[in-house]
Amino acid sequence: MTHAWIQNILFLVLLLALAVPLGPFIAKVMEGERTFLHPVLGPVERGFYRLMGISGEEDMGWKTYAWAITLFNLLGIAAVFLLQKIQAVPVLNPEAMVKVPTDLAFNTAVSFTTNTNWQAYGGETTLSYLTQMLGLTVQNFLSAATGIAVLVALIRGLVRRTADGIGNAWADLIRSTLYVLLPLSLVIALLLVSQGAIQNFSAYVHTASGQIIAMGPAASQVAIKMLGTNGGGFFNANSAHPFENPTAFSNLIHMLAIFVIPTALCLTFGRMVKDKRQGWALLAAMTVIFVGALAVTTWAEAKGNPGLKALPVDQVVSVQQGGGNMEGKEVRFGTGATSLFATITTAASCGAVNGQHDSFTPLGGLVPLWLIELGEVAFGGVGSGLYGMLMFALVGVFIGGLMVGRTPEYLGKKIEAFEMKMASIAILLPSAAILLGTAVAVLLPVATASVSNPGPHGFTQILYAFSSATQNNGSAFGGLSANIPFYNYGLALAMIVGRFGVIFPVLAIAGSLGSKKATPESLGTLPTHTPLFVGVLVSVVLLVGALTYLPALALGPIAEQLSLRGVTR
C-alpha cells in the first residue's frame, strides 16, 4: 500500500507539473493569441478558414454555436458508420475484415462521436486499420475538440458582459485540434512506441508455434484515446494489452495523458475568467473527490478478493508479489497501478482500462461506477468534466448563495431561473437515461440473458453499462455480452442523451450568462475560491450522486460487498 501511494502521489505531482504550463497555453490558443506553435501551424489554421469560407472571427449566438457542433457531430456519426459498412474494401485491411453489422456499426459510430468509446466489439477481431484510423482516431480527436469548444464557450459566457455571442465554434474546434491535441498526441505516441507500443501497418504475425499476434497502427490511436479521454482501445483488452501499454512507465504516460488536459483546463478557466483562484478551487474540489475515491479503490483491491480468503492463495502484498485482487489485472501494473488507472479512467470520462473492472472487488468496482454516475466531474472528460463540474458549481452557488442572503451569483453572473432550469436538465437527463435504461434492461429477458455473473453482480453489470454509456465513459463490466441489438441501440441512445443532453443546456447557459451584466464582487458575495466553497461543491456532487444512485447501488455492489464479507466471516 505504501508503494501504491508513493506511485499515486508521484502521479499527482507530475500531473500538476504538466498542467501548470498547459493550462495557460490552451487559454492562449483558444483566445487566438500567438504561441510558439503558430509559426508552423498558423498557416494551416488560416488555410482551413480559407477553405471553409470563414474568417474564424465571427461570433456565434448559442443556438448557432450548438447547431454547428451538432452538424459537426452528425457528420462524425455518418462517417464512422459508413466506414464500417464499407470496410471490406482492401485498403489498409490486411486481415480482410468484413463489414460490421448495422446495430454494432451504429453503436460504434455514436460511441466514438460522443467521446464514449464504448466498445461492443473487439478491435483486433472486427475492424480494419482504415476504420480504426479514419473513423475512430479521427473521432477521438474531434469529440475531444468538441468538449473543449463547449467548455470554452461556457467560460466565455461567464466572462463576457451583455454579449450576443459565445465565440466561433469552427475556430474553437480547429484551434484545439491543431495546437493542443495533435502536437501532444504526436509526442505521447512516440513515447509509447519507445516503451513497446506498436505502430505498423503489417498483417498479423503468425509465430512458429502457431500463436497469432495482432498488429496495427496502435500507438497513434492509443495516444489520442487517452489524451482525449476517449478510451476506445485499439485492441479488445484496451490498455491492459501489452501492445497498447507495455510497461509501468507507459502506464504512467497513459494515466497522465487522461488527466492532463482536464486538469489544465481548470487553469485555463482561471486564466480566462481572470481569477486564477477560481480555477484552482475547481481543481481542488476535483482532487478531493478523486483522492477519496482512489483511497477506497486502492484499499479494496490491495486487500484482495474476500471470496478467495478460504483458499490456499497468497493475496498479501509483499516485495515478492503485488498481491491483492489479481483477477483481470496485469502483473507489471499490480493492483496499485490498476486501481489508480481505474479511478482515473472513471473520474475522467475516458473508459480505457488496464484491468477488467468486472473482476474488481465489489467495493473496488463500486468506486469507478459511482465516479461515472457522479457525471465524471472529478477532472472528467476533456472539456466535459469541467463544464459538468460547472453545472454542479451553479447548483452549489445557488444553494450557498441563498444561504448568505443574496440572489446567487457565480463570477458576478446572477444564477436565475433559466440557468437553474438548464443546470437541472443537464444533471437530470443523464440520471434519467441511466436509471430508466437499467430499469428497461432488467425487465427484458433478452437483455438479462447477456449477464455473465450471478447475484447482485449481474445487476451491476447492466447498471454499469448504462452508466458508462450515458456518461460517455466507455469502460465496462466486460462480462456483459453487449453486442446484441438491444444494447447496441439502447446504449447508443443513452450516449446521445448523456452527451447532447448536457451540451445543449451548457451552451444555453453560456448564451444566457453571456448576455448578463456582471455584479462586482463584494464582501457580501459568496466567495467561490475558498476551501469552504470547495467543500460545498464537493458536498453537492457527492450528495446528488449519493441520493440519486444509492438505491440502485444498494442492490448491486453494496449488497455484493456485504454478502461477500458475510461469507468469509
Added chain:
Amino acid sequence: MTSHSRQDIQARPLFEPSIVRRAVGDAFRKLNPLHQLRNPVMFTVWVCSAATTGLWLQALGGHGEARPTFILAIALWLWFTLLFANFAEAMAEGRGKAQADSLRKSRKDVQAKKLKGTEKKGPTELVAASSLRMGDIVLVEAGDQIPGDGEVIDGVASVNESAITGESAPVIRESGGDRSAVTGGTVVLSDWLVVSITTNPGETFLDRMIAMVEGAKRQKTPNEIALDILLAGLTIVFLLATATLLPYSIFSVKAAGQGAPVTLTVLVALLVCLIPTTIGGLLSAIGIAGMDRMIQANVIATSGRAVEAAGDVDVLLLDKTGTITLGNREAVAFVPADGVTVEALADAAQLSSLADETPEGRSIVVLAKEKYGLRERDLHALDAHFVPFTAQTRMSGVNLGTREIRKGAASSIETFVESKGGRFPKELREAVDAISKAGGTPLVVAEGAHPLGVIHLKDIVKGGIKERFAELRSMGIKTVMITGDNPLTAAAIAAEAGVDDFLAQATPEDKLKLIREYQAGGRLVAMTGDGTNDAPALAQADVAVAMNSGTQAAKEAGNMVDLDSNPTKLIEIVEIGKQLLMTRGSLTTFSISNDVAKYFAILPAAFAATYPALGALNIMGLHSPESAILSAVIFNALIIVVLIPLALRGVKYRAVGAAQLLKRNLLIYGLGGLVVPFAGIKAIDWLLVATHLI
C-alpha cells in the same frame, strides 16, 4: 394623511390562537389538488397520499400488498405531511391578513380645513384628510400639516419640507410659477396657503398595499421560481430513483432467489421521504412571512420581488438630512464681529431666539446658556416683541423697546443692516464664508445697523450611525451620502459619518445619473426618497423606499413605502431581504441533507428480505422494516411542523461577511440536517415500539 402606532402591529405572538384556528381550517381547504398544483413537490405528495389511500382500500378488500393497518398508517401520515405544509402556508397568510387589519384600524386621520370656494376668507369645514378628493380646495395655516399633494392657488408661505428634501431651511411656496407644488405631510411654518388637492382617496399607496397583503394572488418571485425549478428537478430525480427500484427489485429477487419485490406502499413512502417536502412545504410560507416581516418593520412592499432584491443591494444612497444627520442643525459657536464681545453676541443671539421654537432656535438658547451662563429670560418681563420668520423678510428676531435684534442668512441681514444705514463689514463676510467651508451654516445676528457676529450652526451626525455603516461595509454594501451641500461641507460630514462616498450639491438629475452608473457596473442600488423630484431616481433604483410622508409621485415610483418615514429603515429592509433568501437556502440544505438518514432507514427495510446482508445498513438499529419505514415518514411530516416557527421568523441574520455566514449556516442546517433525522427517526421508532403501535 394617516399615521398609526407601531405597537399595534409588532406585538403579535407567533401562534396567535385566532390565527391558528383559521389556519387549521385553511389547511384542510388547501387539500384541493388544484391548489397543490402550484407547488410540484407538494403536488407529488398529494398524488402519493391518494395512491396509498387507494392501496389501503384495496388491502381492505383482501388483495393488499401489505397489512392494511400499515398501509393506512403510511397513508395517514402522508396526508398529515400535506396538512402540515398547508398549515404553514395558512399561518403565514393569516398573519399577513391580521397585520393588514391592524394597519387599517390604526389609521388616524389628519384634519383638513376644506374651503367651499377658492377664497381664503370663505367658510371652512373640518374634514378628514383621507376624504379629500381631487379638486378639493383647502386652507393651510401656520402650524398645519398640508393634508395631501396639491397645487398652491393662493398665498405665500414658508414650508418646512425637510422630511422630503432633506433641507432644514424652510422653503417658500407660492401660487404660480415653479414653486406652487406642495406635498402632503409637509408643514406650513408661517403665513398661509390655499391648496387645490390633486389626488383621490383610496388611491393612496397605503390603500393599495393593504389590498395586496390581503390578496391571495401572491406572485412567485424570481428567486422562488428558480428554487422551485431546482426542487422540481430533485423531485424528478427521486421519482426516477424510486420508480426504477421496482424493476430493480424484481430482478434482484430473481437473482437472489429469495424475498419479494418491494411494495408500492414502501416505494411511495420512500419517494415522499426523499423529495424535498420540508422546503417544498414551507416555501410559500417563507415568502409570505418575508412580506409580513416587512410590514412588521412598518414597510410595505409592492411585490415580493422587491423584498428579494433588498437582499441583493450593493449600494445604498442615503440622504444626508434625517438619515445621517439629525434633521436639524445645532448652534455650536458664536463668532463675534470686530469690536463686539462674544458675550454681547451670545446675549443678542439668545434674545433673538427666545421665542423661536425651531430646533435651531432652541439650540442657540441652549448654547448661550451652557457656554456663557446666560439664563433664559422671560420675554414678557422684557417687554419684548417677537418678530417671526416670514417668507418676505427671511429673518426672525425680537424688538426690545427700540432695540431691533435680528438673525438670518447673511444676505438678509446685510439688506436689513444697510436699510438701517449700517454697513456689513468684510471681516464678518469672511467669518461667514469660513463657517460655510467648514460644513456649517452661518446665521448672522445684527442689532439695528450693527452686525454683531455669526452663529455657527452645524449638522449633527446621528449617534451610532458610523457603526451601522461599518456593519454594512462588512456585509459588502457601499453607502453613499446624498446632499445638497457644497462638496467641502459634504466631505466633512461624510468623513464624520463614515460613509464610503458622497454626492454633493446633488440635483435630482445627478442622483438619477449616479444610480445609472452604479447599475451599469452591475450593482443593485437602494435609495429612499420622498420628493416629487425624487421620482425618476426612485423609479430607476432597484429598491426604492418612498417615505409615507412623501409625495404621491414618489410613492408611485418606489417599490416600498416606509410608514414610519424613517430613512434609516433602508438598512433594516436589506436585512429582511437577506433573511428571506437565507431561510430558503438553509431549509433547502436541511431538507436535502435529511435524505441520507432516510435512505439508511428505508433501504435496509425494503431489501433485507432479498439481500439479508443489506441489514448491515440499518445502522440506527430500527425495530422492524415496518417501523423503520413508518418512522421515516412520520419524521418527514413532523419536521415541517417543527420548522414552521423558523419559516415564519426567518433564519437569524448577522451582519458578517458572506463567507462566515455560509460557514455558520452550513454547520447548522447542512450538518444538522445530516444528523438530526438519525436521532429523530430512531426516537420515533422507539416510541412506536414502546407504545405498541407497531
Added chain:
Amino acid sequence: MNLQLRPALVSFVALSILTGLAYPVLVAGLAKVIFPRQAAGSLLHKDGKVIGSELIGQSFTDPGHFWGRPSATSGPDGKPLPYNGGNSGGSNLASSNPDLKKAVEERIAILKAADVEQQGPVPVDLVTASGSGLDPHISPAAAAFQVHRVAKARGLDEATVRALVETRTEPPQFGVLGDACVNVLKLNMDLDGLR
C-alpha cells in the same frame, strides 16, 4: 443555419485527413526510424523465424518451463484458447462468482499436482487470469513458487534456476512504477538456452 453547412463539411473532411491519415502515418514513419523494433511488436526471432513477442505471453504447460498466468482468451470458434494474441481479453468473472472460486481451486490443484512437494499458499497472480489474457509476466513470488518444479523436471540445481529467475526479475520501473515482475517467455528461453 445553412451557412454552417460548408464550414462543417470542409472542416470535417480536412480534419479527418489530418488526424486520420497524416497523423498515424507520420507516427508510423517516425517510429520506424527511431524505434523500429518496438514499432514492429518487439518480436523475437529464432533461426530466422518469429517465435513470439517479448511483450506477448505464451502458454506453457509442461513442468520444465515456468508457467505464465491463466489466460481467459478464446479462439475464433469461441472455445478457450489461452494466449490468443489475436483476441485479447480477461475472464470478467466477478469476485463473488462461484465459477471464479472453482477455477482458482482447479488451478491450485493442477499446480500442486505438478509439484507435490510445493504445498505452500499459491501466489495469487498464478491462479488468476490476467486482464489482457496475454500478460507476459508473473510475480517473482510466482516464479519462486515454480523453481522447485522446474529444477526437478530439468534435473537442474534449484539455485541455478533461482539465479536465473533473479536475473530476469524486473523491479518496479524507476523503483516506484508498477510491481516487480518476471518475463516468462524470456525466462523460459534462458532456461532452454542453458541446455
